[in-house]
Amino acid sequence: MSPLLPKDEMDRRDFLKRAGKAGLGAAAAAALGWWAYDGQGPSGAAPAGPQVKLPSYAVAGEGGKLAVVKSSHRVPALRAGLEALGGLGRFVKKGEIVVLKVNAAFATPPALGATSNPELVAEMTRLCLEAGAAKVIVTDNPINDPTSCFELSGIGPAARQAGAQVVLPTAKAFQPTTLAGGRLIVDWPLLYGPLAGADKLIGLAPVKDHHRSLASLTMKNWYGLLGGRRNIFHQDINGIVSELARLVAPSLVVADGVVSLVKNGPTGGSLEDLSPTDAMILGTDQVAVDAAAVGLLGLKPQQVPYLGMAAEAGAGTVDYRSLNPTLVELG
Amino acid sequence: MPNLHAQPSRAQSLAGALVLLALLVVAGGVILEQFRFDPAQWGRVHSGPQQPAGPLVLLKVPGLTALGAGQSFTPATLSDKINGKADLYLAAGFKGLFTRRYALEGKPQAWLEMLLFVMNSPQAAYSVFSTQRRTGAVTSDLADQAYTTKNAVYLVNGADYLEVVASSAAPELKRAARAAAWAYLKANPVEQPQGTDDTALLPAKGRQEDSLMLLAKDAFGMAGLDQVQVAIYPVGQEEPMAFVSRRADAAQAQAKAEAYAKFLLANGAQETKPSGLEGARLFNIMDTWEVVFSQGPFLAGVRGAEDRAATLDLARRLKTRIQEAQP
Numbered sequence: 269m270s271p272l273l274p275k276d277e278m279d280r281r282d283f284l285k286r287a288g289k290a291g292l293g294a295a296a297a298a299a300l301g302w303w304a305y306d307g308q309g310p311s312g313a314a315p316a317g318p319q320v321k322l323p324s325y326a327v328a329g330e331g332g333k334l335a336v337v338k339s340s341h342r343v344p345a346l347r348a349g350l351e352a353l354g355g356l357g358r359f360v361k362k363g364e365i366v367v368l369k370v371n372a373a374f375a376t377p378p379a380l381g382a383t384s385n386p387e388l389v390a391e392m393t394r395l396c397l398e399a400g401a402a403k404v405i406v407t408d409n410p411i412n413d414p415t416s417c418f419e420l421s422g423i424g425p426a427a428r429q430a431g432a433q434v435v436l437p438t439a440k441a442f443q444p445t446t447l448a449g450g451r452l453i454v455d456w457p458l459l460y461g462p463l464a465g466a467d468k469l470i471g472l473a474p475v476k477d478h479h480r481s482l483a484s485l486t487m488k489n490w491y492g493l494l495g496g497r498r499n500i501f502h503q504d505i506n507g508i509v510s511e512l513a514r515l516v517a518p519s520l521v522v523a524d525g526v527v528s529l530v531k532n533g534p535t536g537g538s539l540e541d542l543s544p545t546d547a548m549i550l551g552t553d554q555v556a557v558d559a560a561a562v563g564l565l566g567l568k569p570q571q572v573p574y575l576g577m578a579a580e581a582g583a584g585t586v587d588y589r590s591l592n593p594t595l596v597e598l599g
Numbered sequence: 600m601p602n603l604h605a606q607p608s609r610a611q612s613l614a615g616a617l618v619l620l621a622l623l624v625v626a627g628g629v630i631l632e633q634f635r636f637d638p639a640q641w642g643r644v645h646s647g648p649q650q651p652a653g654p655l656v657l658l659k660v661p662g663l664t665a666l667g668a669g670q671s672f673t674p675a676t677l678s679d680k681i682n683g684k685a686d687l688y689l690a691a692g693f694k695g696l697f698t699r700r701y702a703l704e705g706k707p708q709a710w711l712e713m714l715l716f717v718m719n720s721p722q723a724a725y726s727v728f729s730t731q732r733r734t735g736a737v738t739s740d741l742a743d744q745a746y747t748t749k750n751a752v753y754l755v756n757g758a759d760y761l762e763v764v765a766s767s768a769a770p771e772l773k774r775a776a777r778a779a780a781w782a783y784l785k786a787n788p789v790e791q792p793q794g795t796d797d798t799a800l801l802p803a804k805g806r807q808e809d810s811l812m813l814l815a816k817d818a819f820g821m822a823g824l825d826q827v828q829v830a831i832y833p834v835g836q837e838e839p840m841a842f843v844s845r846r847a848d849a850a851q852a853q854a855k856a857e858a859y860a861k862f863l864l865a866n867g868a869q870e871t872k873p874s875g876l877e878g879a880r881l882f883n884i885m886d887t888w889e890v891v892f893s894q895g896p897f898l899a900g901v902r903g904a905e906d907r908a909a910t911l912d913l914a915r916r917l918k919t920r921i922q923e924a925q926p
Contacts, residue, residue, distance in 0.1 A: 304630075373682060376712075377766035379750070411682045420766075480683040499678040502686065532731050535681050537764045538748040540733035 320443045320460045324517035325469035326552065327359050332585075334551035334593035336560060340544060342388045342526050344598055349522070349550040350395065352594040359519050362400030364467035368392055368432065369518075371473050371489050372408040372423050374535055375416035381529040381542045383417070384472045386426030388524055392472060393430035404430075407462040408492040409437040435462040442495040447515045452508050457495030468519040471554070475525035475545065475564050477533030481505040482572050483565050484534050485558040486521035487513045487583075510577035513554055513584070523549040523561040530565055555584025556591055653697035655713055660782045662704055663711075663775055669699030691726045691815035692719030694758075703775060711765040711776050713783065717758065722826065724760040726815035728753060736809065741780055747773075752780045757789030797828050800843045800897065800924055802916045807831040807838075818842070819902065821862045824855070827898075832913055839904035841917045843897050852893040856880075859891050859898065876914055890914035894921045 278286075335352035339345035350356045360366055370384040378386050393404045406427040410417035414436040418424030424434050435441070441461030447453040463469065473489035480502055481488060490512035491498065501508035528545040529536045536542070545564040551557040555578045559569040569575050569586045579586045607615070655669050670680070674693055678685040681696075688696075694717045702710040718724040728744055731753070739745035745754035749768040754761050763779050765772040798811050810831035818827040819842075827844040846852040863882045864870065868889065873881035879892035879900075888910040891900035899921060901914045 376764075377710075379767050380764075411679060478683050479687055484683070499682075499685070502678065502683060505683070531733070532684070534683050537762060538733045538736075538751045538753075539768055540735055540748045 317443045319455070320445050320458060320464075322445065322458070322460075322463065322515060322517075325466070325519045326517045327468075327519050330354075330358055330519075330552050332553050332556070332591050334549070334553060334556050334560065334588055334591045335596065336593050337548045337550070337596045337598060338546055339548065339596075339598035340526060340546045341598070342385055342524065342548065343391045345526060345548040346388060346391050346522065346550075347395070348596045348598055349548055352596050353520075353550060353552075356395050356399045359470075360396050360399040360401050360468055363402045364400070365403045365405065365465055366396045366401045366468045366470060366519075367405045367407060367463055367466040368396075368427075369469060369471045369489060369492065370406055370408050370423055370427075371484075371492060372414075372417045372421050373411040373492060375410075375412040375420045376535070376537075377420060378422040379539065380536050381474055381527055382476065382534060382536050383421040384423060384474055385524055385526075386422035388522070389423050389432075389472060390426040390430035392470065392522070393427055393432040396470075397431050401468075404432040405435050405462050405466065406432045407435040407437070407459065409459045409495060410492065437461075437495070445515070447511055450511050450514070452501060452504060453494075453511050453515055459493045459495060463493075469516070471516075471518050471521040473521065473523055475523050475528040475561050476536075477528075477530050477541075477565055478505075479533060481509060481574060482567060483558070483562050485523050485561050486518075486554045487558050487574065487578060489521075490516045506574040506577055509574040510581055510583070513574075513578035514581050516554075518552075518554060520550065520552055521554045521557050523557050525549065525561055525564040528564050551588075551591070551593075553584040553588075553591060555579050555586060556588035556593075559586045560588040560593065653695065653715070653717075654787060655697050655699040655715055655783075658699070658713075658779075658782055658786060660701060660775070660779045663701035663779060664704050666700040666702055666707075666710060669697060672696040672698075687730065688716060688718070688727055690817065692723035693717075694719055701775070701779065703771060709766065709769060709772050711763055711772060711779060713779055714762040714764065715783070716760040716762075718760060719758065721755065721758050722813065723815060724755045724758050726813040727760050728755045729812040730814065732809055732812070734809065739777075741777070741784060745780075747777070749773075750776070752776045754780060754784075756784060756787060759787065759789075797843060797845050797897075798830070800899075800917075800921050801828060801830045801841050802832075802913075802920045804916070805832045805834075805913075807833055810840075818844075819859075821859060824859060824862075834904070834906065834909045837904045837906055837909060839901050839906075839910055839913050841899070841901050841913055843899040843917070843921065846896050846898055849893065849895050852896050852898045855898045856891050856893040856900075859900075863889060863891070873911060873914075876911060876918065879914060879918070881911070892918060894918055895925050897921050 333353050335349045337345040337349040370389055372383050374382045376382045396404045427434050437459050441459055442457035443460040444455050445458040446455055471486045471489050473486045476484040478484040487509050525545045525547040527542050529541055530543040531541045549557050549560050559575050562569055562572050575586050653671050672680050697715045700710055700712045733748045736746040736748050739747045742754040750765040752763040763776040765776045812829050814827040816825045818824045827842050829840050829842045831838045831840055846855055860880050868882040868884035870882050873879050879890050882889045887903055887905050888907050889902045899917055901910050904910045
């Protein structure tokens, strides 16, 4: 018996009983913790809700088309490029719902070229409506605050004025998706809300230098359809871009290189980061469009690993010349 | 001394039970919520405008009105602001980013954004400053390391790297960007670092002035090759690059030079004998020439030119310059 404790307050039996209870309590707490321990932790990916699978938005019989328009003006370039592909009417039918996936990643002014050009978004909206689209939805899940991005980039006001519905990402708009055979897009939140019920999907991407992937073009633009902690994919940027190309089968993509962000991308910041590359590349094969567009950044297709990876996975061809692209020079 | 055998009162038991019940309710809530984890909502940090903008919060710029309280970003959330460029800052040594937008008074459409990158050291700040230097930029008198472009101001202030980016090239916005940078500098005075300037080891003759850069980490793709000063020396259509990196001592410089030579060989380089460059090694890799050597505590070399003679000439001048600079 400890001399510190008087005999009438605790004897050996009491001590053992209390020590036993305390030990059992500690063991129970530890066992509970062990039972509840999740060694993997949350994936950071899967939102609540059932899995969704993006349908193909590709237009039957329109595969493998490519047009390169040399122009220093976006609106005529877009019109001429669509004409070279046979007209937008081949892609958008009366009464259809069209989603324009823009790049509204940053809350920066349009002059900096880090986001889709609002003039281009507005013109594509008008053309889709003229072609008979029942509704045009403009959407993206930006890097920065969505409201600021759409407003400061000018995309939101321009799209609304042209008659589009601008859909900002909300938590409910995301549903998990898994790319069959995918390594990265597994049970990952996808910005599905604006796409649910859509008939056609058109990607409008600015041509940009990218610190990590070298080039941010139409395939990288689908990154804005991902939710969750997608920045973890930066460690495997070529892997994620090539998986996105497999995940998304668009009706049409447009790489806007009328003015390209050739340095310090993807954000840029200075007008000196831009270069008038005077080209717009449109097509149904996103790999081919991007392979043609990397030249505007002074790159060769083989220098951008995700192009080859996407082509190998069957998302398109790097050999864009094999599609006999239509070249339009507007001067 | 309290009696440890005494039974708790009814009130004490009740209070204890209530506390336990409350804890059970909290635990139950946590368990239920974690089963409903929604990363779209919780897994991504959209840094909202409510977050403080650190040193920019109190910054007052004459003629400008702050648009909101600004934002702050940590190494974990930096990519939420600058996406794929975050790696550049993280590799150099990044601590925090504070941003805030301002508009010209009475002209909300004419705005600029201040981005204050707080780095680990002045070297880290200089590294991100120099590696992003814009072609055609104009050196500014705002700070020792500062330049302006058509719509922006960029500068280094101690361990801070500041960007002031205007939404257009309007003259009044450009003046406002300069005023904002000046207001920040006045509010955040720092002593200029007194460290050795190794850029002086890169020969001045033929050097493209705006090409000076400090590569903070993994220079030329080699893991562990850090703190490398580089500059371009245009010759005709070619742009050979000279580089120099101070190591702890001569032995470490030599070891790093050997490691770099091994790195080149592992990547397909062919080694040949250099002429008139004692101690240097010459490689041909993908039809361009590379020279690497160590001189005292420095690893140095030349890379990236198809012209063998130009490569060797620049290497000789670099070696001589380093020799002259050493005590």
